[in-house]
């Protein structure tokens with residue numbers, strides 16, 4: 509049976525705003541809490557520093573070796589040639605075979621999912637070649653997935669014919685959502701939402717604490733009106749349900765994604781153990797008391 513990812517720990521900011529000690533502490537806590545899903549990519553961190561190319565995957569491999577861990581479920585996005593953030597990539601079958609072999613060597617049986625990343629092509633035949641090559645490389649325990657697909661229509665035929673519903677990563681937060689962009693692929697995929705808080709947008713009083721948003725160059729100005737609207741909705745919710753009050757915009761992002769009927773899992777990107785603690789707490793609360801959050805969810809659609 510192929511694995512699912514109800515909640516998955518992201519590594520995009522490792523070796524960028526998250527140093528190695530914090531990344532290892534996050535892994536310790538994640539693993540101790542019983543979670544196993546990890547998301548990474550060849551180009552993490554996308555900080556444009558060539559010396560950091562592949563550092564997130566290297567740290568993950570080091571932590572695994574140091575701790576003798578054998579049961580992670582690792583999802584890797586492949587195709588990038590560097591960590592400059594350039595859309596140029598290599599999704600040829602030969603390159604994908606090499607990438608699959610590299611990650612099999614690095615993570616062995618803990619490699620669960622290999623994702624085609626940032627595909628700008630619109631040629632269904634070329635796409636089919638890439639997907640069939642990866643399907644052949646993957647063992648029956650592994651799965652092929654997708655992230656940053658520019659032309660969903662060109663993917664539809666190949667996805668329809670896959671032996672399972674593949675995972676598809678989509679940006680989704682109260683400021684911007686790509687869920688509808690992939691509407692035609694909903695019946696054939698399982699969506700994983702990322703960017704739950706727009707890359708680290710905070711409620712305005714907390715904004716100066718944000719390092720992630722600054723590093724990524726997130727522009728706050730265009731969102732001011734929406735932030736004020738969301739603050740008012742949170743205030744209303746907190747007045748009505750003080751026992752399940754919301755303190756961080758990230759929690760609102762989790763509600764916004766978790767209660768979306770098309771989304772099957774959440775990718776989270778905590779910077780430190782306090783954030784991970786609050787994320788895990790909020791997730792359990794959300795799972796147990798969905799009804800309480802449903803009015804808020806409807807209000808922020």
Ligand SMILES: NC(=O)c1ccc[n+]([C@@H]2O[C@H](COP(=O)([O-])OP(=O)(O)OC[C@H]3O[C@@H](n4cnc5c(N)ncnc54)[C@H](OP(=O)(O)O)[C@@H]3O)[C@@H](O)[C@H]2O)c1
Nearest residue numbers: 518519520702703704705706707708718719720775777779
């Ligand atoms: N498919 C793709 O193209 C793609 C793109 C992006 C991400 N992803 C994956 O999805 C993961 C998550 O995405 P993302 O980093 O963009 O998510 P995000 O939730 O939009 O941004 C993460 C930032 O939110 C803040 N944050 C997280 N948890 C918090 C909490 N509990 N309380 C307060 N602030 C909190 C932190 O900001 P501060 O550091 O400023 O405190 C953190 O850096 C990535 O690590 C990556 O694995 C995939």
